[in-house]
Amino acid sequence: MNKKVIGRLALGAAALALAIPAVAKIAATAPRYGAFGIDLTTQDKAVKPGDDFWTYANGAWAARTKIPDDKGSVGYGNILSDEAEVNVRKILDDMAANPSKYGATGKQVGDFYASWMDEAGIEAKGTAPLKPYLAKIAAVNDLGGLQTLFASTGYASPVELGTMPSLSDPEHYTAVVGQGGLGMPRDFYLLPGEKYDAFRKAYRAYIQQMQELAGIPDAGAKADAIFALETAMAKEQWSPEQSRDIAKLNDPEDVAGLKAKAPEFDWALMLKTAGLDSSPKVLMANNTALTAMGKIMAATPLQTWKDYLAFHFVSDHATFLPKAFDDARFDFYSKTLSGVQVKRDRWKRGVQLTNGALGEAVGKLYVEQYFPASSQAKMAELIENLRTAYGKKIAGSTWMDDATKKAALAKLAAFEPRIGHPVKYIDYSSLQVERGDLLGNAMRSAEFDHQLDLQRFPKPVDRSLWGMTPQTVNAYYNPLANQITFPAAILQPPYFDPNADPAVNYGAIGAIIGHEMGHGFDDQGSQFGPTGKFENWWTDAAKKSYGEHTAALAAQYDSYEAIPGTKINGKLTLGENIGDLSGIEASYAAYQLYQAKHGKAPVIGGLTGDQRFFLAYAQAWQAKLRDGLQRQLLLTDPHSPAKFRVNGVVRNFDPWYKAFGIKPGDALYLAPEKRVHIW
Incomplete structure (x- = not known):
């Protein structure tokens, strides 16, 4: 299931880049x-x-x-982030070298970080880790199979399913669905001018490159079709400022209501796949965009959607694949779009990834050592x-x-x-982590997060999270x-x-x-x-x-x-x-x-x-x-x-x-x- 910003309805939790304490x-x-x-x-x-x-x-x-060559910005915020990374690295290095010292959770953290740092092992595996996932996409033969993947963990989708506290009853959760599925910011597809023409040309080339690296045939023609599909989606999606209008986002619907507004989607199937079929209402954010996404889905050949899914799976997980994939993703997203010149040191990226997968396990030790x-x-x-x-x-x-x-x-x-x-930390004991299986670890981590949401879903909202x-x-x-x-x-x-x-x-x-x-x-x-x-x-x-x-x-x-x-x-x-x-x-x-x-x-x-x-x-x-x-x-x-x-x-x-x-x-x-x- 795709769980990006949808759970916050573009409220973004009102996050501020810097903030804090006392006198x-x-x-x-x-x-x-x-x-x-x-x-x-x-x-x-x-x-x-x-x-x-x-x-x-x-x-x-x-x-x-x-500005350092490996950064898009520099300032006080970067100084503190760098210091936090150094401190977390000390914890991770010790966990990776001495997993038994920290118990079962420490071993999970150490093994995850070690699987990222094992560059030689990643290269030796080549594209083999991709094959079961690409095979699952290749096996799709109808719109039902396509929408099953749309609602599954780790796959791209023009509609993103998730959970959030209900707007009308914030003590309980509701399912929510909103727009998604683009590889660039929406306006990069739409704005005129040489600068944006260059971004579009580079993105289309990146789509082809990623497919070629994965051994996908006819990558050029498929890149043209994927780019055309995403451009059509971008034209119908809400702008970032439109997505800030809570009243317009607030459209709770039952399955019949979803079907009335976007009949091309099999909502019952997708909600069941995502484990959210028990939700009496689904918050239909970006409702007019979802209506348009349904029409686009029905009008687009099934093979194009399969090519779209394959490309995005490779691109979204390129960081966990051999160096050629990682470099290609960096060259487009960091160098071309953001102007960053060189990749960050691998250990720094490993700290970031481990924080994302097992962050509260690391955070517990961080607090014990660095927070008075x-x-x-x-x-x-x-x-x-x-x-x-x-x-x-x-x-x-x-x-x-x-x-x-x-x-x-x-x-x-x-x-x-x-x-x-x-006041309490996440229990990661059910997350399976294996040294030597970086992509598998990343996928299992994403599924763990999804299952955690499903476990919480029937219960009252836990305000301590x-x-x-x-x-x-x-x-x-x-x-x-x-x-x-x-x-x-x-x-x-x-x-x-x-x-x-x-x-x-x-x-x-x-x-x-x-x-x-x-x-x-x-x-x-x-x-x-x-x-x-x-x-x-x-x-x-x-x-x-x-x-x-x-x-x-x-x-x-x-x-x-x-x-x-x-x-x-x-x-x-x-x-x-x-x-x-x-x-x-x-x-x-x-x-x-x-x-x-x-x-x-x-x-x-x-x-x-x-x-x-x-x-x-x-x-x-x-x-x-x-x-x-x-x-x-x-x-x-x-x-x-x-x-x-x-x-x-x-x-x-x-x-x-x-x-x-x-x-x-x-x-x-x-x-x-x-x-x-x-x-």
């Missing part, structure tokens, strides 16, 4: 960065803060920093400070009426923070549970440093925690109540006023050109931009509460407390991306580029103007009446 007075031990928590050597003081605040804070770093209990306590303290600040902001809102304020405060009170690691491993450098808000989650690996400098100036911790970590909390009230999260139920808790007047605020913010971001010829999509990024603006508003308010309790912040290094707060905020978004990767993200990612997560936010925030003396005539200056204020 502390400066201790005797020096902070990691600079004298008080900020590296001032990153600044470009030749740039006026009012003209380009991101460059003022990060310009010298950007000028001297080269003190970080959890300090994180909890800062979250509560932010909750208090949000409460004051909501209560004092001038655009929200009393009834909506009351509901908003109830939702804020119900926020559940999860810090560091799950995590969507990220503890060793992940990230954070997220889940609107279906009203939870904010901060994994252990992010709870460290530069985002949280117990020895840093409080202004720095509030500006960097506090604003990002505020961002995650702000997702509960963004254009998507605001449609969910305190328990995670999809419901309206707004009066008409408050909703209208909020819509005016957010529309103005979307229009601002529509005007920003991130790379030559490509602007930010203000509608696609609206939720994250609301989170960014809300986050800095709430964190700044929390910092003022801190000063009210502990005294006004002193000037340090010639900088006031407010100036340090804003510099820390800007440096938290210290990042450079290759144009190829940035282009993909502009078309698909709900987050704005780092530079605009700074400049697009501060120009709407009055205290920034005062802190740096921003005046009319400065490039970022906005007249007060044009500034957007969420809280």
